[in-house]
Amino acid sequence: MFTVSIDVQATDGAARAGVATTARGDYDTPCFMPVGTRGAVKYLSADDYERIGARIVLGNTYHLMMRPGADAVARFGGLGRFAGWDGLTLTDSGGFQVFSLDPKVDDDGVTFRSVYDGSTHRFTPEGAIDTQERLGADIQMVLDVCPPLPSSPDVIVLAVRRTSEWAARARDAHRRSDQSLFGIVQGGIDPDLRAQSAKSTAALEFDGYGIGGLSVGESREEMVPALAAATAELPVDRPRYLMGVGDPARIVEAVNLGVDQFDCVMQTRLGRHGTALTSSGKVHVKNASYAGDDGPIDPTCGCEVCARHTRGYLRHLFNVSEPTAARLVSIHNLAWTIDLMARIRASIIAGTFADLRREVLSVWG
Template identity: 45%
Template sequence: MMQPRFSFSIQARDGKARQGTLTMRRGAIRTPAFMPVGTAATVKAMTIDDVRAAGADIILGNTYHLMLRPGAERMARLGGLHSFMNWDRPILTDSGGYQVMSLSDLTKVTEEGVSFKSHLDGSRHMLSPERSMEIQRLLGSDIVMAFDECTANGADHTEAARSMAMSMRWAKRSRDGFDAGEEHAERAALFGIQQGALFEDLRQQSAEQLIEIGFDGYAIGGLAVGEGQEAMFGVLDYAPEQLPDDRPRYLMGVGKPDDIIGAVARGVDMFDCVLPTRSGRNGQAFTSTGPLNIRNARYAEDLGPLDANCDCPVCQNYSRAYLHHLIRSKEILGAMLMTQHNICFYQNMMQQIRDAIAEGRFAAFHKAFLDRYLSAD
């Protein structure tokens, strides 16, 4: 029997935390979910088999990077992103808006979209809501993100209101552009993105306009851009509840383990971040007792595992001393093993979160997790 295009069900609640299932044609996504980031059709330093084995139900692909290399039209000719990278489960693609505005030179934002210069070769490009929808369709995305402007950190109310209003106009154009690709729209989902910076009234206006347009799911955008955890949690104290209760809520670009568990406690269902892969390549492991820098000389003769509470293949087979040697020697295997551990740690953490919500003990789990995680020296 064919899976539905898109459905979301909540199986358990514990406070504001929700445990559920997002079902799509390429499979089910257990929520709360963490999506490893596959920027350029690869989760950096990981084989796709190891990403599967870690427990990931869905990964994230990056529209900006893939449109520049190898190119969306080429990707379509090669059979789409899933076939290209040998991933048969759902893929969410971001809209490209954040990367255009953060990575590109000579960026010009107009009502039409964003004109920018490629960071690869200096070529000029235009990314609009309609082109973003077309690129994500060519990639074969399962969850398509509306094109928006990520409001700069520190924006005052006037600037945040201007930016949010344009993002809402772009959201409507994204909806229309997505629907125009009828065959793709019949099997994919479209998420809108709430904006409004740190202002509750603007976030409420944004939520109301997105709901009027109508989306399969809703993302909370414009956070994790330098505002700090306290300010982010301040927004999350109200923003998730401004969005429909029966749709998944996705906090974009977050984050650290304590950010994620705090956001789950406030009603968020989906997350992505480059942190576990980037940190792994740079010698930082996430463990149940906090981050660990394997470069530290104290680990040069430490035969213990990265995390005594972790059953991932890295912790079962390799010592801190060996990983210290690999990273200090700049061996590629060091980046691979550290990244594999971090992705496994994040997926195991999400499973523990889901279990705690389902069993009605999330508050106790939350406290115990933070007591251990934040106690690191």
Template identity: 45%
Template sequence: MSERSPNNVPESRFEIICQHGSARLGRLFTAHGVFETPIFMPVGTNANVKLMRSDELKKIGAGIILSNAYHVAVRPGLEVIELHGGLHEFMAWSGGILTDSGGFQLFSLKEFRKISDDGVLFVSPYDGSKLFLTPEMSMEIQKVLGSDIVMVLDHCLPIESSYKEALDAMRRTHEWAKRCLKHGVKEQQMLFAIAQGGAFEDLRKASAQFLSQLAFDGFAIGGLSLGEPFEKTLQLTHVTVSELPWEKPRYFMGGGSPKTIIELVTLGVDMFDSVYPTRLARHGGALTSLGRLNIKSARYKKDLSPIDERCDCLVCQNYTRAYIHHLLNRGEALAGMLLTHHNLYYMFKFMEFVRKSIKEGKVEEMRKEVVKTYEERRGNCVDPSTFDVDMSCRRC
């Protein structure tokens, strides 16, 4: 037993059970449970997965959820989290938690931040208060939160950035990663590095090689699924993954559609997160065995079918498409709740099938089926013009 793992967490935090091609079936050991990979993590940026209670998430199969260290540190503030004893207690969640460091906010809050090699000065879009976030502070924040998986502070930049900009961001990401590693995390926490490099293969490769030499518990592919062509996503992921340690978990940040996940699983990725299923639900979209459905469409006004005939979730067992269409038409919050419940249940079942396909050596057959299903149904999404490479709505 490792001294770093007092709560029955083995020295090796990740084990690969079997592999088919590059796809891996594994187990991830955390202080709040052992989780099979590939795994999908729903996003709870503000310490909640929108429209879902923690007990509901547990019942439908959630294992690890994602929260955001920067947003939670700003509101409600670390002192409130400390009063509860950590993020798990604050949100009444007994499963795993991965916290993003604040690096993505360098991209998403570009009008409210100033970057230097020392760190990032954020001006809160809520109340104008200032926070100078350094790699060391990010580690301290995530220690207080008590998350199971801690992400290093990285410099995430737009995919269309120049080579010089990407090189500079990669250099800064590497320096910050070393500072995070030196500062350290709690004994029970895992620390993941994030490979960057923009849209450039040589930088992606160099970033993965550099970080692989350092003693991180896992590695993430960052700065993708930001609007680049899907084939570019696959190409850059492949280049990155090929340089990462085989024995460590690999996490693609921000990828969450069934098509994206199955394609990246075949490249050797183990972990995924995205707002895609929950955001789609709030806009009337459902994930089904037939592809995406827009329940707002008038065609469902008198449809007595469940969302998905093949689904056994609580929603599909009790409610019709017509009823949910009515709720959406009247702007009722229950519509989003029901669709969110269904979409997340669908994603967790989907991941079960992914893991089974790897175990049985049928992952390529599943990949072809999923790609066919979701490409053929693309015209029936909520609004095809607003969906990016990962089919997440750019307008939201």
């Protein structure tokens, strides 16, 4: 198994700035990864990813195995070549999507119906590995059990047990030396279960570690102790990835606990509906009050959208249902978030992360 290493170049408290190395390239941490569920970030192209400074783009195993199929992607040379993207790729296991479909779960795996045609499918830890090896991403995730919130304690305990057992099976099934494999920590919002899950997952010696099952409805005050319990048990020389988290307040709180990478659909979902992320909070550019506004979305933002277009123009595009509006605000939101990660990284190196964290929380907290 190829081992991802993370060279921690600076720390500020538990916050860390580093460079993670995969078989095919490096990425700076902390980092944010745009989500290209079906092989593309909605309304964006691979050229856009490059211009906004993305280094890793995600694909969704569940959706890609359904359409066009893992073998079809493999014939194109893997997910990156299929999408025309020269950067790094990561595929999740599809577990989060599968467990949202009210599946039948047993100790061996999970049975579910396709949202595309209602057909029945079976997923096991070994099957998830095989599918992702054919998809060919640089980093793949093990199949985990992601219980909903709220869930009873016995449901969370069972999810932790199965996640650990499935992780061991996934590690044993993993064959591609050019493809890194990350384990996943579960445990709900219970710090003791989070610590237990992190210990058992770390003992399997994965290339990196995802922390799943957070930002699924719990408050930030509930998330932080659970996350702290997990990160305290994870190796310092491997990347730590908080899955599905993208709001600025949770990002800085997680970085403060030693998390290295993030992903979220929030940036593009908000963008499609006319909400922009800015240094002063959310801006709803569809509002009528912006009809005559000739300023950019965010005067402090250096992205291509803020450099060229006004709030008034974007409001007009939304008002006439022009798809370009969703594309432009999505580009801005991703560029703004990636720039936030660069600012976080620079502040850790400079020893001023605490100041930046306070600044972000004063707006987004």
